[in-house]
Amino acid sequence: MDINQIQDEIIDEFAFFEDWMEKYEYIIDLGKNLPLIDPSKKDEDHLIKGCQSQVWLEAKDQDSTIQFTADSDAVITKGIIALLIRVLSGQKAQDIAETELYFIDKIGLREHLSPTRSNGLVSMVKQMKMYALAFQHKS
Amino acid sequence: MDTTTERTPIRPFEITEIRRDFPILFREMNGKPMVFLDSAASSQKPRVVMDALVHYYEHLNANVHRGVYKLSQEATDAHERGREVTRDFINAASTKEVLFTRGTTEGINLVAQCYGRQFIKAGDEILISGMEHHSNIVPWQMLAEQTGAVLKVIPVTERGELDMEAFDKLLTERTRFVSIVHISNTLGTINPVKEIIDKAHALDVPVLVDGAQSAQHLAIDVQALDADFFVFSGHKVFGPTGIGILYGKEKWLEAMPPYQGGGEMIKTVTFEKTTYNELPFKYEAGTPDISGSVALGVALEYMQEIDHDAIQAHEQDLLQYATEGLSQIEGIRFVGEAARKASVISFLLEGAHPYDVGTLLDKLGIAVRTGHHCTQPLMDHYGIPGTVRASFALYNNREDVDRLVAGVERAARMLR
Known part of the structure; x- marks a missing residue:
């Protein structure tokens, strides 16, 4: 599936939730079940420091696509990371660099990606795109 | 110039009437009646101030x-x-x-x-x-x-x-x-x-x-x-x-x-x-x-104008009531247990990040502050990333505390 197909799929899934708490229960589950980042990568080099929560991000290129793994100390942040990874990981570098992440807005989580929230997520998305740009120019 | 003699007679502290002075307390947040517990960051304003x-x-x-x-x-x-x-x-x-x-x-x-x-x-x-x-x-x-x-x-x-x-x-x-x-x-x-x-x-x-x-x-x-x-x-x-x-x-x-x-x-x-x-x-x-x-x-x-001793007694009552209510929740840890305290409670839930707790409380209509509260050296001292902080002002009431305790209980269940 391409990036936008996955975004639309997530939007459809979230349409089923009746209220905020259900939505967050799902995000928390995603966070708890996110495959862990390799512990050796949870270091200063991979750290994106937010004021509220912190994020670790690692990127690997594999057959002209990029694989992301990530972690956070806050489980809701981690759940949103799981969604971002589902959308972007395994995609082509060029697609990642050029994509517009509209699903966050559509499922009502924009506040978590507001620059003033300072939970590391905005910088994480920027970082994912930077990796994509870098890999693109490498290949 | 000494104005103490001209001061308006003391108004007795009556919480229902005090709350009516603060119109913002009656708005909703995320579809729920708002509980505002962040007065340590900024207090709400009575109508007379806006006027x-x-x-x-x-x-x-x-x-x-x-x-x-x-x-x-x-x-x-x-x-x-x-x-x-x-x-x-x-x-x-x-x-x-x-x-x-x-x-x-x-x-x-x-x-x-x-x-x-x-x-x-x-x-x-x-x-x-x-x-x-x-x-x-x-x-x-x-x-x-x-x-x-x-x-x-x-x-x-x-x-x-x-x-x-x-x-x-x-x-x-x-x-x-x-x-x-x-x-x-x-x-x-x-x-x-x-x-x-x-x-x-x-x-x-x-x-x-x-x-x-x-x-x-x-x-x-x-x-x-x-x-x-x-x-x-x-x-x-x-x-x-x-x-x-x-x-x-x-x-x-x-x-x-x-x-x-x-x-x-x-x-x-x-x-x-x-x-x-x-x-x-x-x-x-x-x-x-x-x-x-x-x-x-x-x-x-x-x-x-308001009886100051009564305000203090009210705030101390909220502090005590909230401390008692929250301490019933499994895994709660208070940060700051001084003998003399103002109506500010900082806490952590075991296994939960303050950001998670604050996010869920927000969706339940409860405004608290999370993070290091601009006191990073103090957080380093306790070895924690931050706390959830509820602060009470003269316009808060016991229902606000009840909503907070129920909200934290629910967050604890979801995050455990």
Whole structure:
């Protein structure tokens, strides 16, 4: 599936939730079940420091696509990371660099990606795109 | 001028009526009736304060202190009345000692720079504590960098109190200034500032008291405290944002150089030499926040009208009720358990990040603050990334506490 197909799929899934708490229960589950980042990568080099929560991000290129793994100390942040990874990981570098992440807005989580929230997520998305740009120019 | 005799009769504290004074309490947040528990960051405003702002712009707006026309005189009177009300509120000896600032932060920066540049030299020690807000750390670090002075820190105990034995040792003949928070914004601890001031004065060391939190909760008497400087913000005492107060003893304000140059603060200007205006105007360059000073006066009068002992009893009841309610929740850990506390509760849920707890409470309509509360060194001391903080003001009630406890219980279940 391409990036936008996955975004639309997530939007459809979230349409089923009746209220905020259900939505967050799902995000928390995603966070708890996110495959862990390799512990050796949870270091200063991979750290994106937010004021509220912190994020670790690692990127690997594999057959002209990029694989992301990530972690956070806050489980809701981690759940949103799981969604971002589902959308972007395994995609082509060029697609990642050029994509517009509209699903966050559509499922009502924009506040978590507001620059003033300072939970590391905005910088994480920027970082994912930077990796994509870098890999693109490498290949 | 003593206005205590003219003061409005004390209004009994009746929580339902108090709440009606604050229209914002009746709005919804995320589809739920809002519970506002972040008054330590900024308090809500009573209707009279909003009315004062509108009234000022509708009837009084003109620049102050210079106009020969009637309107400017009326604006000046209203502005200076705000100063007089503030003087009375903190029981300063004179309005010369009451300076308008933008807030607590600016007040501390003003003292650090003006007192510091005049009186602090390389090797001198400035004493603060481990529970200071960043705004009572960074200005002194800047001064230390400029002058070669050294910053010393009074440690905080596990319960969240100042280690007074350590203070006794840190206060020496090298100490040139003490700057200390009255009530910790993160822990709620009420510090023994009177004792600190007395001990510092015994060595001729002046003391600044950061009253950002205390002005909302305690009756302030700068003369009884014998504080050299006392700073607070208007928006935390039910007034508007953008205005604050720096109280300073006249002898210091006379001896210090001015902060910023410009209009208002001068007597005469030639290209060769400028002479400065008298107190308090010497420190008030530029057009002041006139609507702010007017409305701040109204906010302080609002507080003074209500039976203060009853407000304190109410806030202490909320603190106790909330502490009891929250302590029933499995895995809760309080950060800050001082013997003397204002109505501020910081806590953590085992296995849950403060950001997660705050996010879920928000969706339940409950406004709390999460994070390090601009006290990163204090968080490092406890080895935690931050806390969830609920703070109660005079307009909160037991239902607010019930909603908080139920919300935290629910968050705990979801995050476990």
